[in-house]
Amino acid sequence: MIKFDNLSKTNLMLLNGLVIGLSVLLCALLIPTRWPGMELINIAPNWLMMWVVAWSVKRSVWEGMVAGIALGAIQDGLSGSHLPSHVFSLVVVGVLTAVLQKQRYIQEEVVSIAIITFFMTGIAEAVTAIQYILQTRTSFADIASSPIWLRYQQVALASAILSSLWMPVLYYPLNRWWEKVESVED
Amino acid sequence: MNFSAKRWWGKNAGKLVGSAVAITGGAILWHTQAASIWEIYRTISLPFQPNAYSPAVVADSRAEQLELELAEAKAQNEKMKKLLEPNNDGSQTKPITVAKVIGRSADNWWQQIVIGKGSSDGVQVGSIALDGKGLVGRVAQVTPHTSQVLLATDPSSRIGALISRSRHMGYIQGNNDRSDRLVMQFFDKTPDVKVNDTVVTSNVSQLYPGGLVVGKIVQIDLAKVPAPEAIVKLTAPVNALEWLQIYPSPPTNLQAAPKPSTAPQSN
Numbered sequence: 526m527i528k529f530d531n532l533s534k535t536n537l538m539l540l541n542g543l544v545i546g547l548s549v550l551l552c553a554l555l556i557p558t559r560w561p562g563m564e565l566i567n568i569a570p571n572w573l574m575m576w577v578v579a580w581s582v583k584r585s586v587w588e589g590m591v592a593g594i595a596l597g598a599i600q601d602g603l604s605g606s607h608l609p610s611h612v613f614s615l616v617v618v619g620v621l622t623a624v625l626q627k628q629r630y631i632q633e634e635v636v637s638i639a640i641i642t643f644f645m646t647g648i649a650e651a652v653t654a655i656q657y658i659l660q661t662r663t664s665f666a667d668i669a670s671s672p673i674w675l676r677y678q679q680v681a682l683a684s685a686i687l688s689s690l691w692m693p694v695l696y697y698p699l700n701r702w703w704e705k706v707e708s709v710e711d
Numbered sequence: 712m713n714f715s716a717k718r719w720w721g722k723n724a725g726k727l728v729g730s731a732v733a734i735t736g737g738a739i740l741w742h743t744q745a746a747s748i749w750e751i752y753r754t755i756s757l758p759f760q761p762n763a764y765s766p767a768v769v770a771d772s773r774a775e776q777l778e779l780e781l782a783e784a785k786a787q788n789e790k791m792k793k794l795l796e797p798n799n800d801g802s803q804t805k806p807i808t809v810a811k812v813i814g815r816s817a818d819n820w821w822q823q824i825v826i827g828k829g830s831s832d833g834v835q836v837g838s839i840a841l842d843g844k845g846l847v848g849r850v851a852q853v854t855p856h857t858s859q860v861l862l863a864t865d866p867s868s869r870i871g872a873l874i875s876r877s878r879h880m881g882y883i884q885g886n887n888d889r890s891d892r893l894v895m896q897f898f899d900k901t902p903d904v905k906v907n908d909t910v911v912t913s914n915v916s917q918l919y920p921g922g923l924v925v926g927k928i929v930q931i932d933l934a935k936v937p938a939p940e941a942i943v944k945l946t947a948p949v950n951a952l953e954w955l956q957i958y959p960s961p962p963t964n965l966q967a968a969p970k971p972s973t974a975p976q977s978n
Contacts, residue, residue, distance in 0.1 A: 538725060542732075553748045554755065557814030557825050567950065568819045591730040598737030602745030603817035605852035605859055611818070653820060672866060672886075680819045 534710070541706050548699060552576045553599055563691070568683035570691045573600050574649050577615050578642050579696045581622035583703070589619030609656030614649040621648065638696050639689040646685035650677060746854035753827055753857045756813050777843060777924070807833040807959055812952045813857070822865040822885065824848075826955055829856045837918070837960035845924040845946035846870075846912065847955055858957075863925065864893060864949055871916030872925055872943075877903035880913055883925065883943055891945045893926065896938040904931055910943050920958070 552572035555563075563569055573596045581589035597612030604611070622645060654677040661673070740748065810832075814825035828834050830853045838850040840860045848868065851861040861868055866885040872895060873880045881897035895910060908928045914921030930942040 542729070546736075550748065550751070553745070554752050556817045557752060558756070559815050567815075567822075569815070571819070588726065588730075591733055595733035595737030598734075598741035599745060599748070600817065602740045602743065603748060604821060604823070605744055605817075609820075650819075657820075676820065676866075684819055 537706060537709060541702075544699075544702055548695075549573075549576060549596065549599070552596075552695070553603060556600075556603060563687065565683040565687055566679060568680055568687070570687040571646055571649065571684050572688075572691075572695070573597075573611070574615060574618055574646065575642060575688050575692055575695050576699075577619045578622050578638075578645050578692070579699050581619045582638070582641070582700075584623055586620050586623045589621075589623035590616050591619075593617070593619035608660065609653050611653075613656065614652035617652050618645045618649050621645065639692055642692040643685045643689040646688045647681045650681040650684060744852055744854070749825065749854045749857040752825070753813060757811075757827060774843070807838065808957050810834070810858070810955050810957055812955060817859075821867075822862040822949075823851065823859045824862065824952060826858050826860060826957070827856065828957065829853045829858050831855045833959075834858045834957050835960065839919060839923070839958040839960060840955045841923065841958065842947035842952055842955060844948070845926060846919070847947050847949065847952065849918060849960070850957070860955070862949055863945065864891065870919055870925065871913040872910050873913045874902070874904050874928075875909040875911050876905075877908075879903050880915075881938070883910065886942075891949050892929070893943045893945065895928070895941045895943045897941070898938070900939065901933070902939055904928060904939075904941055906931060918960070 552575070555572045556569070559569060577589070577592050577596055580592045593616035594612055597610065597615035600611040600615070622641060625641065654673055657673045658671070661671075808828050810826040810828035812824050813827045816823040824847075826834075826840070834850055834853055836850055836853055838858075840847040840849060846863055848860045848862040848865070850858045852859040862885070863870060863883070864885045868885045870883050871880070872883045879897060879899055879902040881895050881899075881902070883893045883895040886892055886894050897904070906928055910925045910928060912919040912921055912923040912925060924946055926943040926945040926947075928941050929944045931939075932941065933939045
């Protein structure tokens, strides 16, 4: 076990940077992967969004926003299509998650992270759906009968269930690590 | 003043540098279409991919089936091609490569798959992906050793198609609610179509070569407005794909045989 107290502040920052980079890479690599339990009606957990939630929970709005921009750009690159963009959805998720914690609605960690993830997935997919609606110029009256709305319901629900169930796997190691880093920095 | 600025910098330097690094990194990956991540994914995942049968076996067994299915459509196509383009002998091009499916879509809204062959194997954006049984989709993005194939089932995919038996034309479009079923809309008000008819890509399609088997008609709704509609079930098992044959995209074929200036204009 590494003695954190012995590390200089610069080294700790570098190590933290490495953890951040590798965990984002891991999430990016998990996106195209479909292991058993990672798929419902061909829909998978939204790993990069889950990372943004884990990151923003105990951070400022600014930090949540930066994470949203960076990871949104990565997911845009991965999916090869730049409109609708994931930057918008992930920035909204990052900012909202950071704001939510400030108001201290939530105390119990175990359940609350899963619940936050569940609703953030719905919001993120809604931002994507809105971009589709604007793009295809669906009129307001036709939204309810449009294929986008139908797809939104499927994607949001399936992805929200999977993301919130897989969230602890991502959140606990990261949260423990960041708590440790913070305790050493203080 | 100077002191407080210094303190502010001391407190926030890490965050600012971190933000700059994060956004720059994101921008680079965005610009390069995350090619590095795909390459890493391929390297890691390749040893774990199912290797039940070799490309040679697939090519042999499925080629036979494909030939039977296409015999009729091919004969018709030859005739039509010769009528339309006297210089094009209509010879079938060989696949560039046989590629293993290594991953699924990077976004829940798009229906894509990732294959383990890329630009270094001759795959290009627009290359056509076939399973031994029928059309799967076309390549939307390539990195040196991976490519992303946009499935024909994606809502953004539109393919010019026709009924093999009656030559009635229309186009098929991805359908969100049922993954291996597509909607075919006909140009004719009263198309000659029956359940179990084979649907093939049309010769006038710009993105796909003509005569590729797409699927079979499973349901017909001739009363549909604005155009008669049918549901097409793909012959390729889009939810259980393992190996794909990648063919060059049609424009490269057509360049070899210059079109006569009197070629009919259509889309």
